[in-house]
Amino acid sequence: MRYKQLNLQERHYIELERKKGTFQKDIASALGRSCSTLCREISRNTG
Numbered sequence: 001m002r003y004k005q006l007n008l009q010e011r012h013y014i015e016l017e018r019k020k021g022t023f024q025k026d027i028a029s030a031l032g033r034s035c036s037t038l039c040r041e042i043s044r045n046t047g
Contacts (some may be wrong), residue, residue, distance in 0.1 A: 006033070006041055014041065 006014075010031055017027045028038040 011041070014038065018042070
């Protein structure tokens with residue numbers, strides 16, 4: 001299985017949805033990604 005990085009549009013979508021208060025599992029589902037991928041991305045890019 002190959003790892004496919006999130007692209008800029010997906011990262012922007014995540015940012016907007018998090019500001020709206022959307023649950024991580026719902027964002028992951030909308031992007032067609034696993035929840036763990038989304039969780040790792042968020043933990044890497046938050047201060």
